[in-house]
Amino acid sequence: MLKNNTFRILSISVILCVVYTLWISTLNPVQIASLKIIDSFFYLSSKFNPLPKTGQDIVLVSVDDSSLREVNIRWPWPRSTIADIINKISANGPAAICVDLVFAGKSVDPKEDSVLMNSLKSGGNVYAAAFFGSDGKYVVPDEALALSLKDFGFVNKPRDIDNTIRRMRPYFLSQSGGIIDYSLSLKVAGGVTNNTPASIGVSVPLSKDGATYIKFFGSLDKFNSIPAWKVLKGAADLSTLKNKLVFFGVTSESFHDTYHTPLGIMPGTVIDINETLTYINRSFFRYASHEVNSIILFIFVLIAVFGSLRLSILSGIALTACEILILLSLGLVLFLKGIIIDPIGPILLMVASTVLLHGARYVVLIVENMVLRKEAVTDGLTGLYLHRYFELQLKRELKSASHIRKNLALVIYDIDHFKKINDTYGHEFGNIVLKAIAKSLRDHSRKNNIIARYGGEEFCIIIPGMKRDHAIKYAERLRSLISHMEFKTDKGDSIRVTMSAGIVTIEDMVSPDHTSFIKAADSALYGSKNAGRDRITVFTSLRCQPPPTFSTASG
Numbered sequence: 001m002l003k004n005n006t007f008r009i010l011s012i013s014v015i016l017c018v019v020y021t022l023w024i025s026t027l028n029p030v031q032i033a034s035l036k037i038i039d040s041f042f043y044l045s046s047k048f049n050p051l052p053k054t055g056q057d058i059v060l061v062s063v064d065d066s067s068l069r070e071v072n073i074r075w076p077w078p079r080s081t082i083a084d085i086i087n088k089i090s091a092n093g094p095a096a097i098c099v100d101l102v103f104a105g106k107s108v109d110p111k112e113d114s115v116l117m118n119s120l121k122s123g124g125n126v127y128a129a130a131f132f133g134s135d136g137k138y139v140v141p142d143e144a145l146a147l148s149l150k151d152f153g154f155v156n157k158p159r160d161i162d163n164t165i166r167r168m169r170p171y172f173l174s175q176s177g178g179i180i181d182y183s184l185s186l187k188v189a190g191g192v193t194n195n196t197p198a199s200i201g202v203s204v205p206l207s208k209d210g211a212t213y214i215k216f217f218g219s220l221d222k223f224n225s226i227p228a229w230k231v232l233k234g235a236a237d238l239s240t241l242k243n244k245l246v247f248f249g250v251t252s253e254s255f256h257d258t259y260h261t262p263l264g265i266m267p268g269t270v271i272d273i274n275e276t277l278t279y280i281n282r283s284f285f286r287y288a289s290h291e292v293n294s295i296i297l298f299i300f301v302l303i304a305v306f307g308s309l310r311l312s313i314l315s316g317i318a319l320t321a322c323e324i325l326i327l328l329s330l331g332l333v334l335f336l337k338g339i340i341i342d343p344i345g346p347i348l349l350m351v352a353s354t355v356l357l358h359g360a361r362y363v364v365l366i367v368e369n370m371v372l373r374k375e376a377v378t379d380g381l382t383g384l385y386l387h388r389y390f391e392l393q394l395k396r397e398l399k400s401a402s403h404i405r406k407n408l409a410l411v412i413y414d415i416d417h418f419k420k421i422n423d424t425y426g427h428e429f430g431n432i433v434l435k436a437i438a439k440s441l442r443d444h445s446r447k448n449n450i451i452a453r454y455g456g457e458e459f460c461i462i463i464p465g466m467k468r469d470h471a472i473k474y475a476e477r478l479r480s481l482i483s484h485m486e487f488k489t490d491k492g493d494s495i496r497v498t499m500s501a502g503i504v505t506i507e508d509m510v511s512p513d514h515t516s517f518i519k520a521a522d523s524a525l526y527g528s529k530n531a532g533r534d535r536i537t538v539f540t541s542l543r544c545q546p547p548p549t550f551s552t553a554s555g
Contacts, residue, residue, distance in 0.1 A: 009309060012357070013302040016349050020297065025345060032162045034344035037328075039164075041335040042216050042262030048336070054280050055217050058273055059244045060225045061089065062251040070229035075255070079103070079112040081232070083119035085248065088231050090123035092241040097126045098188045098276070100155065100249030100269040103141040113144065120148035127188050128152045130181070132172065138180065150191065153184035155272060157259075158211045164260040167211040168275045170201040185272050189279035192245055200279050205286045213285040213340065215278040219263045220251060220270050247273055288334070288341045300327055300346035301353060308357035320354045379453045381431060382438035390452035390460055394514045397450075397464050401506050408506040409463040409471035412521045413441075413479070416498045416533045418457035425489050433497055437482055444478060460521075468505040475503050476536050483534060498534035500525060508540050 024030055063075075073081065082101070089097055107113050120126050130140040130152045141152050154172065157165045172180045182197035190197045206212050228248070230236035249269030250257055257268045278284065288296075300323055307319035324347055331343045377389035385393070394410065401408040415421075415437065422430040434457065441451050441459060450462040461478075463471050483498045502524025509520045520539045527537035 005309070009302065009305050012309075012353070013298060013305045016301050016305070016353060017294065017298050020345050020349055021294070024348065025342075028161055030344060030348065033348075034342055035160055035162060035164070035166070037331070037343040037347075038166070038335070038340060039262035041332050041340075042166075044332060045336060046216060046218055046222075046263055049217075051218055051222055052277070052281060055223065055277055057095075057244050058223055058277070059094075059241055059246050060220075060223050060251075060269065060273065061085065061228055061231055061246060061248045062225050062267075062269070063228045063249065063255075065252045065254070067227045067229040068252060068254070070227075071232060078109075079107055079116040083116040085228055085231050086116075086119045086123055086126060088234075088238060089241060089246050089248070090119070090126075092238045093243065094241045094246045095125070095192050095243050096150070096188060096245050097123060098184065098245070098247045098249075098272070099126060099128045100184075100247060100272055102129045102131060102139060103145045104139050106142055113142070117145055117148045120145065123150075125150050125191070127184060127191070129155045129184050132156050138172075151187045153182050153187040153197075155184050155268065157214075157271065157275075158209065159259075162260075164262070165266075165271060166213055166262055167207075168214045168278065169211045170204050170206075170279075171197075171210075173210065183275070185275035186279050188245070189276050193280055200282075203282065203284070204279075205284055207287060213287075214271070214275050215281070215283040215285065216261060216263050216274050217277050218274070219261075219266055223270070223273060225251075245276070247276075283338065285335075285338050285340050288339055293342045293345070296327075296330075296341060297345045297349065301349045304350040304353045305357065308353050313358050313362070316354055316358055320350050323350055382435055382453050384438050384442070384459070385450060385452040387452060387454055390450065390454065390462070391514060391518075393450045394462055394517065397462055398506075398512055398514055398517060401464070402512055407465055407467050407471070409466060409468070409475070409503060410505075410517055410521045411461045411463065411471075411475040411478075411501055411503045411536075412454060412518075412525045413459040413461075413482075413499045413501045414525055414529070415457040416500055416529075418497075421495075421497065425495075429487075429489060433487055436485065436487065437497075437499075440482060440485065441478060444481060468507045471505055472503060472536070472538055475501060479534075479536050500528035500533045501536040502526070502528055502539065503536060504539040508538075 063077075068075065071077065071081070082099075086097060086099070103116070120128075126149055128141050128145075128149050130138065131154050132138055138154070140146060141149065146152060156169065156172075158167050158169055160166055168185065169183060170186050171182045174180050179198075182201060186197045186200060189195075190200055193200075204212055224240075226236045226238075231238065247269055249267070249272070251267040251269060258265050259268060259271060260266075261271060304316075304320050304323060307316040311319060327343060327346050327350075331341055334341055377386055378384065379386055397408055400406065415433070418430065418433075421433060434453075438451075438453065438459065441461065445451060445461065446463075448464055450464075452460045452462075454460040461475070463474065466474065479499055479501050483496065486494050486496055488494055502521045504517060504520040504524060509517055511517060524537040524539040528535045531537065
């Protein structure tokens with residue numbers, strides 16, 4: 001028994017894990033649910049962990065809503081205005097300036113480009129953005145401006161199935177497998193740490209699509225920020241920028257340069273800051289291997305299946321709830337250590353196994369109770385109702401008939417000389433006779449008739465809704481049918497059995513007392529036996545003139 005239970009638990013667990021791995025895990029809703037749980041880990045991580053020193057050394061010069069109002073120049077601002085901001089930042093000795101703007105093409109006024117070019121050259125440590133267009137073309141700064149920059153790099157980020165940015169791509173590859181260029185954040189990180197982009201990029205653990213998770217250290221409000229208009233108007237203390245990494249970009253939502261991230265909607269420039277910090281701190285996430293995820297999945301599902309099959313419903317649910325809490329805690333601990341597991345698989349299968357297996361147990365219990373209930377009211381030999389159930393139904397039918405004045409009849413059959421049959425041919429043959437007669441009575445009765453085994457060789461039939469004359473003919477037809485049945489003995493002899501019967505209808509016996517109704521049918525049965533057996537006797541009584549008299553029909 002123990003081996004069977006263990007095998008069943010293991011088998012169900014393995015089947016669930018295989019179904020999840022091969023099919024369920026590929027469904028979009030499941031993948032999105034898994035990503036949302038990982039987002040909660042990102043959120044908790046950003047709350048638990050303070051901004052690292054490298055993050056505190058970053059300053060964002062933001063083109064926010066207040067800057068658009070105060071500068072009062074239609075965006076995009078002239079390149080000379082951008083140059084003015086870069087000059088003011090450069091004058092305070094920052095470690096590097098990352099301009100999250102793409103200087104593609106030339107200005108209408110060549111002087112604008114010239115002014116910007118001079119500011120980029122004088123700064124000497126300015127990086128600018130580029131991007132890959134939807135057509136696959138690499139859009140880079142104008143050549144003259146590009147030569148004036150420290151460097152430029154792409155700012156494209158892959159989006160997950162729910163259109164959320166969680167990952168970064170350190171470099172883009174050509175069709176031949178060569179690196180087209182590195183990301184802007186990777187180049188900036190390399191510049192401030194005196195490393196080449198290639199040396200950092202080679203240490204990044206990448207997934208099959210060449211991307212990895214960004215370590216989101218914080219959203220906009222977590223970083224030091226100076227509105228661009230204060231830089232232009234000298235309203236900010238820029239001496240704090242010395243040796244700092246300065247990002248210059250737009251944060252106003254009116255530019256639509258905002259994206260969904262695990263920490264909520266975030267400007268693209270702030271995403272670049274988090275990406276840059278990920279490279280600077282080498283805070284790379286590693287996705288747990290398929291084998292590790294499979295082991296975690298199997299262990300948690302195995303425990304849940306065990307609880308669903310061996311514990312009560314409440315205990316099984318409590319066990320699954322504890323497992324989910326343990327799994328989420330394990331996922332968060334591993335996340336804080338830079339390892340991402342698949343959290344939704346175990347949770348989904350634990351809940352599914354709890355619901356399905358406990359549900360199946362509940363259904364089985366209902367079926368078993370139905371079987372037990374049926375066994376409690378039916379005779380094991382004939383399958384007919386027992387005496388107790390018969391009396392209960394007769395009470396109900398009499399009550400119903402008296403209220404709505406409907407017809408009702410009761411027939412009691414008794415097999416003639418049944419003791420002699422048992423004594424002559426044995427009890428096993430007698431049982432064969434009983435089962436055959438019971439089957440015949442059941443097969444030739446209406447569905448709403450209630451047939452019961454009343455005693456050893458007695459059968460009762462409650463006939464609701466049938467008029468008196470029809471009920472008598474029906475009862476006589478069954479008696480005649482039984483009398484024509486033949487039974488083969490072990491010796492090959494062929495015998496027939498007969499039955500005597502008594503019938504009473506509610507037209508002749510008006511009484512709400514079921515015992516009186518039974519006594520009336522029983523007295524009619526004795527009338528048949530006294531008249532020579534193999535016949536049916538009808539109980540008759542003038543409603544106000546007892547005692548009763550009997551009418552007899554014989555075969």
